[in-house]
Amino acid sequence: MSLEMPPAHPFDDDKLREECGVFGVIGVTDAANFVALGLHALQHRGQEAGGIVCHHPEHGFNSARRFGYVRDNFTKQSLMETLPGPLAIGHVRYSTAGSKGAAIRDVQPFFGEFAMGGAAIAHNGNITNADALRRELIERGSIFQSSSDSECIIHLMARSLQRTIPERMEDALRRVEGAFSVVAMTRTKLIGVRDPLGVRPLVLGKIADGYVLSSETCALDIIGAQFVREVEPGEMVVITEKKGVESHYPFRPAKSRFCIFEHVYFSRPDSIIGGRSVYETRHQIGVELARETPVEADLVCPVPDSGTPAAIGFSHESGIPYAMGIIRNQYMGRTFIEPTEQIRNMGVRLKLNVNRALIEGKRVILVDDSVVRGTTSRKIKDMILDAGAKEVHFRIASPPTAWPCFYGVDTPNREKLLAATMSEEEMREHLNVDSLKFISLDGLYRAVGEAQGRSPSCPQYCDACFSGEYPVAPTDMINKGFELKAAE
């Protein structure tokens, strides 16, 4: 059941997209204000919509869910006044490519009233057996209100025979397959859980007498919270104002497989993952890339903004001067509502312009984070050549993206992925550039700190989008006919 669709992108963004960010806080005055700030800092993880649920001893649970940016909705006094209390969680989301529209009822956190009281949950990741679970739950009499896979969790909780909400959540999450970092709340508890492989991030912070859960550390910074530690793969933390943080491990132990693409693109450069600045990791990717794929040129230019740290690293390693050959229009927002034909056709030009006087007659290395469909790469190359560049060399800060992600990232169907159907040389010809090189998978592992590169028998990260090796079987997709990579 679809309702109003938010307007589409005027140009093909041609990026993988993180689908969600989660944030929660307990033990502060007006927790929803902190959640709003946290979600603003996590906006890059989901720009379509946001929601906040909070609880106040007197006023009970309250919530607000809105399409659009956090900063346009959750900053207004008039709205925030309706969200009182010392405990709140929130969610930003980007809808999946497959869904035909978007309804406000799909916007998390989801809320459920149980016999022992209410609970709200917000979910980053993707449940790979959601279709099967939903079918089973409907047969048993559950009424779904959204098209979101995450709603399964709340119905599984409703049907659990356990006594407390955290126990019911454990019960529910044990039925769930896939990747999930969950932030949840009851009237008195803030709860965080990561799936056994820890595919998606979740960190714990401290602020005054309260605690914070967040997808990334950059959202701790904005509210002045201290980073404590990452929630561990397979861990559930239950936080109360009285007892502080309690830790449980409800799942069967497993070797962790953190998403390596969080390093490449999803996370913000000022976040810290595994003790390392994401910015520095990306800088190091550029260094590795320069070592692996050297080329003679006059300038190293980033494709703004995500290619910037790798381009700086590439320049540093290669000695070729770094320059901003492409300028981003900072007033370019997300979407247009009912644009004219002419606006729609402008595409990438509305967002980027070539620094013509700089580029003219030069051999230019363009550093980008990834190639997905390749459509934007072509347009950028055209702009650079129109501006009079002598040579264009693409250097990509990730290996070829040849497989879709089923763990909470919006990827096109496999046949739309350029690297799924073309070799590197075919891609170069398709883009019509002088050279096109990707960092190797081992190079990427080195850049994230694995000096020996990737362990083929037991990879340290989830790299399914590059390798096709899925650490959790994508049940629903297989049922729909998706073919896994043939064993070699």
Place this chain on the structure above:
Amino acid sequence: MSLEMPPAHPFDDDKLREECGVFGVIGVTDAANFVALGLHALQHRGQEAGGIVCHHPEHGFNSARRFGYVRDNFTKQSLMETLPGPLAIGHVRYSTAGSKGAAIRDVQPFFGEFAMGGAAIAHNGNITNADALRRELIERGSIFQSSSDSECIIHLMARSLQRTIPERMEDALRRVEGAFSVVAMTRTKLIGVRDPLGVRPLVLGKIADGYVLSSETCALDIIGAQFVREVEPGEMVVITEKKGVESHYPFRPAKSRFCIFEHVYFSRPDSIIGGRSVYETRHQIGVELARETPVEADLVCPVPDSGTPAAIGFSHESGIPYAMGIIRNQYMGRTFIEPTEQIRNMGVRLKLNVNRALIEGKRVILVDDSVVRGTTSRKIKDMILDAGAKEVHFRIASPPTAWPCFYGVDTPNREKLLAATMSEEEMREHLNVDSLKFISLDGLYRAVGEAQGRSPSCPQYCDACFSGEYPVAPTDMINKGFELKAAE
């Protein structure tokens, strides 16, 4: 869990309020357009919000729910285009006085996905055992999305063991106590049900090859449909494009108890109930009132607009000239958003003005439909006296409203009802008018066509608001401590 509250009335309307109107149509092109028109004609039954669900063979179920008038929301091309298909139902509602706010999720129709397909239902009435049902359903694992009593029906349906949706609905409605006229739909069926007592209205109409269900006949007129018959108390009609109307009687038979207040105030004067024009019934109430409570005066003036037909009848019977002594500002809408103090204090003056030159020095009979809290009556009396009237005589077209309604009407708590705590003479003193008279209960019954008046042993109508005799025990309210009238 409350969300944005729609703004409050700037003045005390001091009326009982019907809480809902329902409408459905099958077998026409763009059914949602017809539903929008029908709901516009039923707007007096619920001004706060409206919703439409429709089904199209290709596009499946779609819905839209909005706060505000039908005419401001469901007329726009851009919205109505998202609601295709030959089958649709809709609902307008007014929220109960007791609820602290309103969320779009409380706006009907409610939708549920069952194993055998989706269904939507819209409900006019009130379920008197909803609290008990909700508690039971939550304990069994149902997740409620709204604070509406009507949502129980969809969850009861989800848990029914019957095979078809109409059978599940029968199953669900047999568990439900209270008053209900339900319009529902599946992918191929339009369904209408009235509770065994037939407290709330529901009529069947025909339009070209299609069928219509509506709370009142006035909504058939607007779309050019023909009135076929009333859905009978205790009847379920299941309408398909192929087989037309099929009739079932799933409930234990009972003697009908239609709400007599529909005649007095709720229904539109151009609707037909039981073969009689509502306008004529009200005219006749005025006639009975003139007979029962004659008084010498110069003018008979209605309190606009609901007192008008009775005032005309009163004038007709008494021979005292009818005149519009109070003029209604036709640009007065429902509410103000964040009004200034001064606007808020204007109260009834924003809506009504006395025709000063007409009233001055005159003995005026004011005919109103009812006295609830008495607050507006006092203000009107003040305005009339300020304008120089010599005498003010109130004549009320219904008996004293001394008991709350639990069958789908918004009434204040009993202690707020003027007639619950005061005798007629005390009320006259309170309002400080020269005389105040109500029609008798027997007089009212005569006016609606019962020549012998009310049958004390077996009243022909539900008149609980006047008599305190509740035809269905208000279970939830009794559990909350409401005291029934002592047996005499």
Place this chain on the structure above:
Amino acid sequence: MSLEMPPAHPFDDDKLREECGVFGVIGVTDAANFVALGLHALQHRGQEAGGIVCHHPEHGFNSARRFGYVRDNFTKQSLMETLPGPLAIGHVRYSTAGSKGAAIRDVQPFFGEFAMGGAAIAHNGNITNADALRRELIERGSIFQSSSDSECIIHLMARSLQRTIPERMEDALRRVEGAFSVVAMTRTKLIGVRDPLGVRPLVLGKIADGYVLSSETCALDIIGAQFVREVEPGEMVVITEKKGVESHYPFRPAKSRFCIFEHVYFSRPDSIIGGRSVYETRHQIGVELARETPVEADLVCPVPDSGTPAAIGFSHESGIPYAMGIIRNQYMGRTFIEPTEQIRNMGVRLKLNVNRALIEGKRVILVDDSVVRGTTSRKIKDMILDAGAKEVHFRIASPPTAWPCFYGVDTPNREKLLAATMSEEEMREHLNVDSLKFISLDGLYRAVGEAQGRSPSCPQYCDACFSGEYPVAPTDMINKGFELKAAE
């Protein structure tokens, strides 16, 4: 230069329309609040847009101008707070049929900064030599900001050689031809002027220590002001907090010619004109109409709402029962924004419904205030016959409208006026009713209190729309080719 057009009427309203209402107040706290209330009471004189200008000793002049109803714009605390001070004027308007669109810059009051300070003016009426004045002013270097004829006044004031603003206004208005009731203000003065013939109304009221100017008395009532007197034709009142009301007569004396249609339709029934209730005058028109055009019938029904008082009078005089055979949907607002085709085609049905059970088999007299294009009359007749009426007799509370108004009323071009091209019998055939009768011009004069009827040599009112006798030559229109009625 046109800007955003407000949306069009979904059905042909088929009425003459007053184009403006004016209101001003001095000597009260937060004068703009009073002006907002006054304009709300005058909304029937102009529904398209409204504006307020106010002055505060510290904050200077402030203004707000908005499309839409007063009640939707000028009630909000946040807006009204920006309009402080003890002196304010306001305006509601309906745009002329001829203009292709509407711009907020056309919304009055107009403001001008002169060497001796600022002034704002609001104008009800029409300047019949505006085109000529505008051409002359542009040639001398004035920059017009609107397409409104009223802006001429402010430019003429700017170029006057007089020393004070009231003197400059006198200067300016002496150059102006046509009908005008002007409310204006400086930093310390509230000013009211009526043209020498007094075609449009303007009344003076008193509230506490302050004064009020208003188009009608109903707007005095809403703020609790006392009616003092009408501003006289050709009079200018200059009101200051210190000196109170000073009266001037800047124009050459003339015999007054008040617009008789104000009695028939424009003014609100609860206003008082010339010491008589407008309601009573309309009632009396119905009485005269019944005397002049009797007919046998079962019911007298008004066309709501404007035909109501005349219908009551007709019933009173004829003894035929009065009944509400046509019911008006009170939720029908002004316009639809981008409506669907189907909504657009519903026309009058969205607004009116026939009381079928009442009408069936009856001989019905329909009393309406006027026939302009006749389009609505036809639709209403169709509805009445569809509902089964046996006979339909139209009785019209004004003489045939055969000539356009050039004094501030929106009339169609002459060829669109039914009465300009057809005889009464042709109109009856065109409408296809059993009889159609208009009140005579003498009958109308009698109803407004001229016992001898109309004086042919020296008519007491402006009745150009009926008689074709224009008391002020419509200069601009004659220049555009309009042909006056041939002298007999």
Place this chain on the structure above:
Amino acid sequence: MSLEMPPAHPFDDDKLREECGVFGVIGVTDAANFVALGLHALQHRGQEAGGIVCHHPEHGFNSARRFGYVRDNFTKQSLMETLPGPLAIGHVRYSTAGSKGAAIRDVQPFFGEFAMGGAAIAHNGNITNADALRRELIERGSIFQSSSDSECIIHLMARSLQRTIPERMEDALRRVEGAFSVVAMTRTKLIGVRDPLGVRPLVLGKIADGYVLSSETCALDIIGAQFVREVEPGEMVVITEKKGVESHYPFRPAKSRFCIFEHVYFSRPDSIIGGRSVYETRHQIGVELARETPVEADLVCPVPDSGTPAAIGFSHESGIPYAMGIIRNQYMGRTFIEPTEQIRNMGVRLKLNVNRALIEGKRVILVDDSVVRGTTSRKIKDMILDAGAKEVHFRIASPPTAWPCFYGVDTPNREKLLAATMSEEEMREHLNVDSLKFISLDGLYRAVGEAQGRSPSCPQYCDACFSGEYPVAPTDMINKGFELKAAE
């Protein structure tokens, strides 16, 4: 007369602000679409509001003016359809600090109807004798509609005795003192003028058979137009579809004094001024700055985004690694509407975050474009130190800003400028950093290509904000008591 104020910045941006950008196009289909794109590219020159006027042979002049970003207003089909024709001009603006509010009537282009037809003008710059001109014009009977200094031009044109609009514009501009780049249009002509000193930029471009005028070349790029040449100081170009570009020189010749701050900050880095990329100039400023003010450190970090090119240049020259130590939140928009207290207090944190892991323990050089009030610099320094930096060295890509600009740039009053009241060492202490150094005025001149530095006797640029030497006497300001720098 003020109207609705757009909401204030939540944090002190602490930047000089260009007040306007202008754009015009002739000889293309739907010129307004091109203007919208051009204004989008010029949005950095004025974010508060934008306006477009266009002309179509049949539909005449049309216009739209809106608060907010171009991309949120002038992309919608529904609006752009109201702006037809082959000729259009537009304007983006930022209101001056001094004005207390903003009204849509202050938004340019301004339009005037003259005896020989209509004309619209858009103005970038500031008229330094506007107060005197306005007073004179009002005395002669002109009615001003805005508080904008630019409106003087249209009134001077209206009163000119010349026959054609271009001649009237020459006449008007000869009366005007100050800095102005004007884009104007009649029904058939696109006109561009620069003041004799050429303080503000204006360039001419070509697109297919049409012509373009724009504040900067980056706006030519977005519509695919070719750069032809800069409009020369003191030149008026009159462009028609038939005759193409005609050039006039209506002013007394003068030595050009282009605003040097356009190079430092105002213009976009991808624009070309005087044949040089602005980006390269800023890079070169960084190089000069590194030469003039060397310091030992670990990292060179830009203050995003405007300090970036200079930081890259500084890194390049000094050999100290360039790194993004401060990350900008790309979802940070311009303003908040009615924000909560907490949001308001977040200030710069909502926009910037320190890359903590990168900065910790490092000696950091921060390169910023300018220091105005110093408030933001302090906050950034605090953030850097909080993140654990060992040393903080500020390097500023412009000389100390010690004097306000009166030529179209929004500067605080002189006493608010940090450099007006403190020496460099006092500023360092005030900011509490390890070192603070500004580029010298000669260094800046070298960076913009003047190998010999600044000519003291005859400076090549307008550098009044640094030097206090105003090339045009600021008449109005002097009348208000502003004291020029004492002659040395």
